[in-house]
Amino acid sequence: MRFLLSPNVFQRCASLRGIDFVRFKYSKLPETMKFEPNLGSTVDKSEVNELPLSKAMLTKLEQLSALRFQSEEEIASVEEDIRLAQKVFEVKTEGVEPLYSIVEEVINCPLRDDTIVEPTSAARALQNAPHVVEDFIVVPQANIPQEANPLLEEHAKSLKKAVSESN
Amino acid sequence: MFGRVFCRRQCVHGRISVRCGSRTAGKTRPVSSLGVVEPVIGLEVHAQLLTKTKLFSAAAIDASTACNSSVADFDLGVPGTLPRLNKECVQKSLQAALLLNSQIQPICRFDRKHYFYPDMPMGYQITQQDYPIAKGGWFEYYPVEEDSADADFKKVRLHQVQLEIDSGKTIKMDGNRLFIDLNRAGVGLIEIVTHPDFNSASEAAAFVDQLRLLLIHNHICAGELHKGNMRIDANVSIRVNGQDKPRTEIKNINSIRLLKEAINNEVKRQISILEAGDEITNVTLNADDDGNIVVLREKSDALDYRFTPEPNLPRLKIESEWVAEAKANVRYDVEYRDYIENYGVPPGLALSIVKDDEKSSFVRQTLPYVNAESSEYFNWFKELRVICGGLGIPYPPLNANFVEPFVLIVNAHTNHVITKLVAIDLLKGYLKGDVSGNVDLLIEQSNLIRLHPSDPEFQGFLDAIIAKNEKVVHKIHTATGNATKKAFNKLRNELINTSEKRISVEDAEQAITSRLGN
Numbered sequence: 001m002r003f004l005l006s007p008n009v010f011q012r013c014a015s016l017r018g019i020d021f022v023r024f025k026y027s028k029l030p031e032t033m034k035f036e037p038n039l040g041s042t043v044d045k046s047e048v049n050e051l052p053l054s055k056a057m058l059t060k061l062e063q064l065s066a067l068r069f070q071s072e073e074e075i076a077s078v079e080e081d082i083r084l085a086q087k088v089f090e091v092k093t094e095g096v097e098p099l100y101s102i103v104e105e106v107i108n109c110p111l112r113d114d115t116i117v118e119p120t121s122a123a124r125a126l127q128n129a130p131h132v133v134e135d136f137i138v139v140p141q142a143n144i145p146q147e148a149n150p151l152l153e154e155h156a157k158s159l160k161k162a163v164s165e166s167n
Numbered sequence: 168m169f170g171r172v173f174c175r176r177q178c179v180h181g182r183i184s185v186r187c188g189s190r191t192a193g194k195t196r197p198v199s200s201l202g203v204v205e206p207v208i209g210l211e212v213h214a215q216l217l218t219k220t221k222l223f224s225a226a227a228i229d230a231s232t233a234c235n236s237s238v239a240d241f242d243l244g245v246p247g248t249l250p251r252l253n254k255e256c257v258q259k260s261l262q263a264a265l266l267l268n269s270q271i272q273p274i275c276r277f278d279r280k281h282y283f284y285p286d287m288p289m290g291y292q293i294t295q296q297d298y299p300i301a302k303g304g305w306f307e308y309y310p311v312e313e314d315s316a317d318a319d320f321k322k323v324r325l326h327q328v329q330l331e332i333d334s335g336k337t338i339k340m341d342g343n344r345l346f347i348d349l350n351r352a353g354v355g356l357i358e359i360v361t362h363p364d365f366n367s368a369s370e371a372a373a374f375v376d377q378l379r380l381l382l383i384h385n386h387i388c389a390g391e392l393h394k395g396n397m398r399i400d401a402n403v404s405i406r407v408n409g410q411d412k413p414r415t416e417i418k419n420i421n422s423i424r425l426l427k428e429a430i431n432n433e434v435k436r437q438i439s440i441l442e443a444g445d446e447i448t449n450v451t452l453n454a455d456d457d458g459n460i461v462v463l464r465e466k467s468d469a470l471d472y473r474f475t476p477e478p479n480l481p482r483l484k485i486e487s488e489w490v491a492e493a494k495a496n497v498r499y500d501v502e503y504r505d506y507i508e509n510y511g512v513p514p515g516l517a518l519s520i521v522k523d524d525e526k527s528s529f530v531r532q533t534l535p536y537v538n539a540e541s542s543e544y545f546n547w548f549k550e551l552r553v554i555c556g557g558l559g560i561p562y563p564p565l566n567a568n569f570v571e572p573f574v575l576i577v578n579a580h581t582n583h584v585i586t587k588l589v590a591i592d593l594l595k596g597y598l599k600g601d602v603s604g605n606v607d608l609l610i611e612q613s614n615l616i617r618l619h620p621s622d623p624e625f626q627g628f629l630d631a632i633i634a635k636n637e638k639v640v641h642k643i644h645t646a647t648g649n650a651t652k653k654a655f656n657k658l659r660n661e662l663i664n665t666s667e668k669r670i671s672v673e674d675a676e677q678a679i680t681s682r683l684g685n
Contacts, residue, residue, distance in 0.1 A: 060471070064281075064471060064473070066283055100276065100476045100478065100481070100482060101476075101478060101479075101480065101481040101482070103481050104481035104482055107481065108481065108483065108484045108486070109252055109480055109481045109482065109483040109484075110251065110252065110481075111252050111253070111254035111257065112220075112225065112251040112252060112253055112254060113254060114218050114219050114220055114253050114254060114255035114256070115219060116220075116225055117219060117220055117225055117226075117227045118220075118224065118225035118226055118227075118239055120226050120227070120236060120237050120238055120239055121236055122233060122234065122235045122236040122238075125235050125236070125238040125243060125349065126235055133346065134234070135233065135234040135235050135236075136234055136235070136338070136346035136347060136348060137235065137285075137346070137347040137348075137349070138344060138345070138346060138347075139285040139344070139345035139346075139347060141343075
């Protein structure tokens with residue numbers, strides 16, 4: 001990539017951090033063509049700020065990740081991670097363009113020529129598949145539990161107890 | 168259930184008249200005890216792009232290849248692999264955007280749409296949710312049933328055109344087992360999202376049919392729905408007395424027949440729910456191969472797709488050279504529109520010709536060279552079918568040598584050089600192979616030229632016939648009703664036969680009538 005060929009270290013670092021003050025050879029996007037930040041796809045901030053996590057939110061996390069909370073420690077651990085990550089929202093970002101990709105200040109999305117075909121084979125594609133029938137990958141039985149997780153019910157109860165005790 | 172409705176002011180077809188006269192109006196407005204019920208339908212059409220390799224990997228796209236043999240490491244979702252965008256896919260989607268009058272965006276971006284399913288190894292689909300390659304647009308289509316004569320087109324507005332990847336194929340085996348083939352995983356698709364501008368299943372079906380013809384013509388998509396080249400999701404709701412009701416979504420429709428059935432069934436289902444006094448809920452339905460609609464999920468299970476920008480792909484700036492190249496390669500001259508707009512062929516007939524390779528080839532070789540009105544041409548086209556049927560020859564005739572005689576014979580008839588009956592005989596002769604050589608020369612040499620009433624030969628024949636058939640002439644003068652007609656026809660047929668069909672039916676009838684003073 002071009003930035004590796006820049007004359008000095010300073011320019012290279014500047015390009016990595018997306019700082020604009022060094023002029024590069026490739027055309028930069030005019031101001032009118034920047035993306036407007038799209039907040040529609042991000043998680044509703046008010047939901048995330050609610051710690052400790054509600055039973056509904058824990059259930060939703062289980063559904064989205066197809067995982068199960070196995071113990072109280074795991075729930076506490078996730079909440080700790082969220083508390084840590086939430087610090088990001090404290091940064092003031094008004095007037096700053098979101099950076100979606102490190103190289104986007106320098107290059108356009110690289111395009112590949114359609115005529116060059118990569119050789120592929122079923123043997124290679126299936127080598128890690130545990131169960132194959134006539135070259136089809138057989139999906140293992142679904143192991144996503146459908147019933148409610150009893151741990152979450154207990155967790156909610158102990159939370160309520162803790163809240164009422166402290167009052 | 169479906170009654171004929173007279174549109175009062177501005178009907179669904181946008182025409183202001185008491186009776187809009189469209190045959191589709193009566194067919195599509197359901198009549199219900201709820202009042203005026205209007206189906207409201209929007210479509211999401213997924214069309215596979217006709218490129219050699221997939222959208223983000225260089226694995227070949229080959230429909231005939233063995234199961235799981237065209238899967239690159241990236242398509243498998245192997246950690247450490249990265250997407251590499253296919254230039255030809257971008258080019259083809261720019262062409263599609265131009266054809267659909269959609270505004271090409273200066274920059275666009277890929278997003279991840281997360282959900283778990285066995286045929287999607289990565290756990291997300293790379294799509295363009297927020298910043299698609301083109302926004303807006305419209306498509307004009309003829310809302311016809313086959314063979315209908317309605318020649319007005321309708322315009323459907325488009326929401327956007329976006330690039331995305333296809334998932335693999337899941338086959339349900341007995342015992343609830345799922346078999347996965349990832350050959351299709353990663354193939355580039357354009358998703359064309361329409362506004363809910365359709366008011367009937369047949370309109371939606373006509374749109375999909377004509378869109379597919381346009382895409383095939385431009386080599387953007389192979390267009391075979393049954394092979395999975397195009398799949399449709401339909402959003403269906405009803406408007407009762409002007410009030411919109413909640414909509415439902417039918418996913419994975421893979422044929423036009425299924426599209427019509429599924430939409431009609433869904434509309435009926437929604438009407439019966441409301442008639443029973445219940446509420447319609449936002450369900451998502453799946454159409455299986457037999458046309459059965461199965462509930463996939465209720466609203467309470469609403470999926471959170473957690474759209475995030477694809478971090479491995481910088482935003483795509485559309486260069487002006489690409490747009491110029493797309494403009495140079497785009498072809499608006501789809502065959503069926505040519506027939507409808509330049510030759511005045513009814514849309515239903517134009518579409519049925521275009522879809523049949525042999526008919527299409529025959530018409531293409533003959534219609535532009537015939538100097539008759541296209542309606543006259545198509546009368547001969549139909550006549551040819553009768554002739555071929557009688558002779559036991561495939562229709563349309565596959566013999567390349569027949570094309571020129573056909574054109575010349577039809578022209579000779581249009582120019583009044585030969586009569587219709589002689590023309591039919593000549594067509595039969597050429598088809599059977601009894602006759603060959605230049606048509607015009609043949610007509611002259613075999614004395615087939617039509618006789619006009621002013622010709623002395625014509626009058627000669629007429630005199631002879633009348634002299635020979637005194638009894639028949641007498642009958643014409645004296646009898647009444649059907650008997651007169653029969654006698655008249657007998658005389659007419661004799662006149663035609665003696666002249667060896669060189670007198671046309673109309674001329675013969677007129678001459679006899681005026682001679683006998685009836």
